[in-house]
Amino acid sequence: MDIGLSLSRNARRIPNKTAIIYEGETYSYERFNNEVNKLAHGLLKQGVKKGDKIAFMMKNSDKFMIVYYAIMKVGAIAVPVNFRLTINEVAYILDDCDASIVFFDGDYTSLINYATAENEKIYMKVAIDNNAFDDQLAYEEILTDNIIDPNVIVDESDDVEILYTSGTTGYPKGALFDHHRVLHVVFNTSMNMKINPGDNLLHVAPLFHSAQLNLFMVTGTYLGCTQVIHQSFEPEKVLEAIEKYKISIFFSVPTMYNFLLQVPNKEKYDLSSVTRCGYGAAPMPVAVLEQTIELFGTDQFYNMCGQTEGGPGAGIFLLPEEHKYKMGAGGKASLNTEVRVVDDNGNDILPGQVGEFIIQSEMVMKRYYNKPEETKKTLKNGWLYTGDLATIDEDGYITLVDRKKDMIISGGENVYSTEIEQVLYKYPKLLESAVIGLPDPTWGEKVVAIIVPKKGEKIDHQDLKDFCRKFLAGYKVPVEFIEEVEIPRNASGKVLKYKMREALNSGKKINA
Structure with a gap:
């Protein structure tokens, strides 16, 4: 079994079912497969070989989905690139992964031109909207005009x-996967969240990210679901789409859920079709989660806590029924996964x-591409060392409480940012926050909170500090x-905490 074959089978099994809806354009599974095959044969004609x-x-x-599945059909290796990266970061990734071809939206024509100026490995650059x-x-x-499945x-x-990892602590690393590992992500996700062919999915988080890509896009296509795609996250349009297309499964990162809560008259939208919601990629403040459950009118929420190196299906899940007595926790091991929390x-x-939170699973990456030393530090004795700090309770x-590199040590005491952020999000005038440590001559590090007020609100810092004292020990x-x-x-x-620390330590503004 392979990922491309799943699309071919659905094109034969359910040819007329709607596969993709994007900006008014609708693709049946047959049409989707035909478009993929036209591109796949074009790639073969250009000399693409297995493993490229x-x-x-x-x-x-x-087009994102078509390009991805054409790569699958020819046995090549897909390298999705974060479209928000700088020229230098893109150049680094294209060189590091040994890419021979790069596809890009027309908006990035200039960027790709500069990023590949000294890259002799790339022999073909393809502009999606013909702006080349x-x-x-x-x-x-x-x-090509060839709609037959390629003979690969x-x-x-x-x-x-x-x-490539999110790069929250510096340059990203490329996690390498085979079909077996990604297919296990598909099986795990569909069983954990009870996804079935009758479900309608909405993609608003970026598809280049491992969660939206493997947990939902590949899973949705494998099962034969209908998938609605939004190019960017616009809160009101998300609520409109849920109502219009009767979305039944919705996944988003906590920040996006928070912004959905800020939509005026959000209660007017009919969100009753949503029967399961997933969240992950970052900690979900309990205060935001409680409001989100009320907005969607369902308690069927799944905390999906993993990382890119885990596929990201390998990790921990907090199931809906467990939210009733463990809300705020990450959860227990997902299916086919072993997890532990260990000392040094x-x-x-x-x-x-x-x-440190560590994982063992068939979904975990094979290795970091071109980085044997980094691989040795991360994969040890069959376990993935995540770099995440965590606690485990009696049950x-x-x-998860922090990244190892983000932990604050103040006056000899360990301070974990997640605990403080959970309290800050309870403050009614605050929209979002992030807690970091900055150098302090007396205490070693001091606890600093970057805060964003809700629209039209002013925050009295002393009042916020007094609020925190009700829930936190003084040193926190x-x-x-x-x-x-x-x-x-x-x-x-x-959250890019390392960038905030760098900016503030050098006397610069965070969002300069």
Whole structure:
């Protein structure tokens, strides 16, 4: 079994069923498969071979899915690229992954031109909307009329994706997966969330990110679901789409849920078709979660806590029924997964202690591409060391408290930002926040909170500090609040704490 074959089978099994809806354009499974095959044969005609790396820097769209599945059909390796990266970051990824071809939206024509100026490995650059430079091809130029499945044998053990990490602590690393690992993500997700062919999915989080890509896009296509695609996240349009297309499964990152809550007259939208909601990629404040459950009118929420290196199906799940007595926890091991929380010597910690969250699963990456030393540090004795700090309670539920590199040590005490952020989100005038540690001559590090007020609200810093004291020990209460218009995040919704620390330590503004 392989990922491309799942689409071919659905084209034969349910040819007339709606597969994709994008900006008024509708594709049946037969049409979707035909368009994929036209491009797949075009790639073969251009000399693509099994194992070639094909990068694509594209926003969510119908073409994103077509390009991805054409790569699957020819046995190549897909390398989705974050479209919010800088020229230098894109150049680094394209060189690091050994890409020979890159697809890109027309908006990135110039960026790709500069990012590939010194890259001799790339022999073909394809502009999706035909906005190509002289040395670039237009998408239409490489299409063929051949709608037959290409005669390429793809095995489950063949490499399929290089997914670059979010880069929350520096340059991203490419996690390598084969078809077997990604297919196990599909099986896990469909069983955990009870996804079935009758479900309608909405893609609003970026498809280049491992969660939206593997947990939902590949799963949705494998099962034969109908998938609605939004190019970007616009809160009101999301609520409109849920009502219009009777979306039954919705996944988003916590930040997006928070912004849905800010939509005026949000209660007027009929969201009753949604029977399951997933959240992940970043901690979900309990206060935001409680309001979101009320907005959607269902308590069927799943906390999906993993990371790129885990596919991201390997990790922990908090199931809907467990939210009733463990809300705020990460959960227990997902199917086909083993998880532990260990100390620096690899021993399991006791309840109340803090250790590193580690994972063992068939969904975990094979290795970091081109990074043997980084791989050795991360994959040890069959376990993926995530770099996430966590606790485990008496019932075996795991809760992530911080990244190792983000933990604050103030006056010799360990301070975990997630605990403080959960309290800050209870403050009614606050929209979002992030807690970091900054150097302090007396305490080593001081606790600093970057805060964003809700629209039209003013926050009294002393009042906010007094509010925190009701819930936190004195050494955990932020000594300083810095107001910003937004919290810096990557396209996956993860907070870039290292960038905030760098900016403030050098005397610069965070969002300069």
